[in-house]
Amino acid sequence: MDTVTAITTGKLVAQFKEWLAEAEQGEPNDANAMALATSTPEGRPSVRMVLLKDVDDHGFTFYTNLGSRKAAQLGQNAQAALLFHWKSLRRQVRVEGAVAPVSDAEADAYFATRPRLSQIGAWASKQSQPLEGRFVLERRVAEYTAKFNVGTVPRPDFWSGFRLAPVRIEFWQDRPYRLHDRVIYTLDGDAWTAERQYP
Template identity: 65%
Template sequence: MTDPYALFAEWLAEATKTEPNDPNAMCLATATPDGRPSARMVLLKGQDARGFVFYTNLESRKGGELAANPHAALCFHWKTLSRSVRVEGSVEAVTDTEADAYYASRHRSSRIGAWASRQSRPLEGRWALEKAVAEYTLKFGLGEIPRPPHWSGFRILPARIEFWRDMPFRLHERRVFLAEGGAWREEALYP
C-alpha cells in the first residue's frame, strides 16, 4: 500500500477492535520557540487526506507552543497489535466550521468543561474547578452552549509518517512515507 492515510486508517480500524481503551490516543509533542520539547496524550478526533486533527483549549501550554512554533509530532502506540505510527509535520488551525461541528458533538458536560477549565494554569484547589463548572452550568441552563473563543482544533499536516511493526528477534519492520511535491515517497528503514 503506497497511501499512508489509507494504511493508517486500516491500522486504526484494527486497533479499534483490539485496544481496550482509547485506540485513538496519541502522544502529541510540541516545542517552545527555542526548541524545548513537551509531550502529552491527546485524542485523535479526525483523520483525512489532509492530516490528523485534535481539539484543545488554545490558551493551554500546547496551544501556546503551537501558536509560537507551528510544528508537531504524534506517536500512536497499539500494544495489543505490537504496532506504532509516528507523524511529523507542520500544524494549522482547523476552520471555525470544523471546530463548531466537533464541539456540538461533545457531551454537554464536556462543553461546560471547555468553558470552566483554565487548562494548564495553576489550580488553587479542586473546589475552584467545581465552582467554575457550577457557574457555567447555571449560566447556560438548558440552552445551547456556544463554543468558547479559546477552544478550537489543530490539524497536523504530515511531512513524514512512519509505520513500525514488531517482528521476531527485534528485526522490526519500519516503513516511512515522505511528502515530496504533493506525492508520497516510501522507503524501508533498518530496525
C-alpha cells in the same frame, strides 16, 4: 533504499485508518490516543497525549484549549510530531508535519457533538493555568452549568482544533527477535516516497 514507491496521501490515510480500526477492536480504551510533541521557545521538546478526532487527506485533527501550553508552543513553532502506540498490536505510527488551526465552522460542528458535560468542562477549564484547588474547578463547572441552564452550550472562542498536515509517516510493526518492520513515507513536493529502514 530497497523500496521506492510513489503513493498517494489517500492510500497512506487508508493504511492508517486500517491500523486504527484494528486498534479500536483490541485496545481497552482510547485507541485514538496519540502523543503530541511540540517544542518550547528554548527548543526543549514538550509532549503530552491528545485524542485524534479526525483524519483525512488534509491531516490529523485534535482539539484543545487555545490558552494551553501546547497551543502557545504551536503558535511559536507550528512544527509538531504525533505518536500512536497500540500495545496489543505491537505497532506504532509516527507522524511529523506542521500544524494549522481548523476553521471555526469545523470546530463548531465538532463541539456540538460533544457530551454536554464535556462542553461545560471546556468552558470551566483554564487549561494549563494554575488552579488553587479542585473546589475552584468544581465551582466553575457549577457556574457554567447554571449559566447555560437547559440551552445549547456554544463553543468557547478559546477552544478549537488543530490539524497536522503530515510530511513524514512511519508505520512500525513488531517482528520476532527485534527484527521489526519499518516503512517510512516522506512527502517530496507533492509525491510520497517509501523507504524501508533497518529496525
